[in-house]
Amino acid sequence: MTTPPRRVTQRDIARMAGVSQATVSLVLNNRTDAEVRIAPETRDRVLRVIAETGYAADPVARRLASRFNRIIGVFTYEPAFPSGSRDFFHPFLLGIEEYAERVGCDLLLFTSAPVVDGRRRIFHHDNRLRLADGCILLGREIDGAELHRLNRDGYPYVAVGRRDDAGGPVPYVGADYASAVARLVEVALRRGHRRLTYLSMGTTAESSEDRLRGFRAAATTAESARQLSAPAGDAGTTLDTLMADGTTAVFVENFATAVALESAARRRGLAVPGDLSIVTLGDPTVPVPTDITFTGFRIPREEMGRQSVEVLTGVIDGSTGGLQQRLLPCELVEGSTLGTPDRAVDRR
């Protein structure tokens, strides 16, 4: 166990070049202000030594002395495993990484954050937020109290997904669920559907609220537009309820529920969309095997990732030019599960 060789510092460079440490720093940062000047030959000498030694400034000391670090933190709320939900988050990360690369930032994943009561916590006795210049918050449910705290501390952050105010507006880049759902409802209405049901997951997350709001806003001309909480894992009962009340098109918040519903329908000899149209409201959050392309929409995950970095950098350097809240449009997926209600209506 040899003691590691001490790292080359600016002092070393300074000694070799016969100048002071301050001069090395000035040359390194290419300061050409009127305030401080370095003679070209001195500069060259220093640069030559730097090149010879392969010196690179210690980013840690640098950040301590100055203000920024060029590190973007990523905080993932969802429990890391099972890795299924990871596939859902992967596209966000791809987008984040792409944009981080473009702006020359490194990415810090806060994997050290401890899990308390089944949830990752940002704030704990040894939180390391300050390693990063700011932080991207990723996850379906984000603790409101922690958002409050972030706002209070003035720590730069941005949430992926719309969030309600938490002691001030929350910067976010979300998907415009409301209008995506509304557009799907309009399509269904145009095709003649009059009895619509919204099948919710029973959570109170903003993303759920938005979808439901879009549904209600667009379904005003329907004969019937009700909401139903889907008991997980009991597609049969749900199907009974839907058929009993004459629903012809069901809007399913949770992708897996839609798949289960379709299977249940097929088992009973019901056709989709012949007897029941099924519309999904977002990408699967866990991998669900299915050969069917459901009618619904796609969450622009990569783009959300990219733009969250963009917004964050704005928050960090305080250039509050643009609004720090963005909703991106979702692309509709044509699919094969939304038809006309004819057969379903005949059935009544």
Next chain:
Amino acid sequence: MTTPPRRVTQRDIARMAGVSQATVSLVLNNRTDAEVRIAPETRDRVLRVIAETGYAADPVARRLASRFNRIIGVFTYEPAFPSGSRDFFHPFLLGIEEYAERVGCDLLLFTSAPVVDGRRRIFHHDNRLRLADGCILLGREIDGAELHRLNRDGYPYVAVGRRDDAGGPVPYVGADYASAVARLVEVALRRGHRRLTYLSMGTTAESSEDRLRGFRAAATTAESARQLSAPAGDAGTTLDTLMADGTTAVFVENFATAVALESAARRRGLAVPGDLSIVTLGDPTVPVPTDITFTGFRIPREEMGRQSVEVLTGVIDGSTGGLQQRLLPCELVEGSTLGTPDRAVDRR
């Protein structure tokens, strides 16, 4: 644009608790050595103030003063996009993340590293390696010169995948391709195959060498064991060559090539494995659609990720207890593309 509120420091805590900054640090680090003692009531007082303010030590200052940072760097060599190859690397990252979480480390992705001549470079005028305590190197081809440099600088690192020495042994966690390929060859021999061909990708990466070595070592009892470099995108020609020389089983390094070969065979009315057995030697590095389960093996990617973190932490803290080079076994995949050579032999 208000000036951001100055961060709470140990000095602030010290003032509030009526002690010195050093005392705060000592309490924080729970130092109970015989060297330095703090009275229980003092300790409690400090802890109470810390709890009230929600203070957490600045990790940057901490790392500057002490030695470690609890940050594991991840350097991805492959060009980040197209995202296809990302899917190949995702499992490694999952494993890395899982183990990093377990040991309480954050993960730093060096996305800021610039691309020079089509390759990411570790060393550049402003490399930020020192942000991390050590670094995991991920990528099919890793520049030998950079490994040399890492060794020379004594920077802790570990490569994912076996690497030849580079100015000293390279710590790595690799897959045991040689023995996986050898086992597949033995299976083929047991099933009666005597004319085997190894279809290489024409690269000189260690992973290719290892596979070929395993092939040669196990194929000694074969009638014919030759090697062929597959010209990309010309499966037809390759197939001709194979059939012309009586090959009954072909071992294909690149998964996509195997898929193309099978398609070409089917187009000609040849059966796989009836007329030609095809064995793949690893997971697809780019997504290739296919319904067939090829006989071959699986690279233990998640486990490699996990163990690379384990090895790295060993390298970092210098506890050079275990060897820093590990080869993990690959799991064979039964598949449906390796049969007996009967029909193929009859054809001759």
Next chain:
DNA sequence: TCGCCGCGCTAATACGTATTAGCATCTATG
């Protein structure tokens, strides 16, 4: 000759923490 100014650089300090030597104070002992 003196004073002034612009140039090129350096000394000093700050950033926030960890660590160590050592200073008071107190207790026990002779």
Next chain:
DNA sequence: CATAGATGCTAATACGTATTAGCGCGGCGA
């Protein structure tokens, strides 16, 4: 009562960089 040792804490310093006030020097004008 003097001394030794234990106890509890603080002052000082180091980590490596960025920043700023200001120093020495040479030239130039009066």
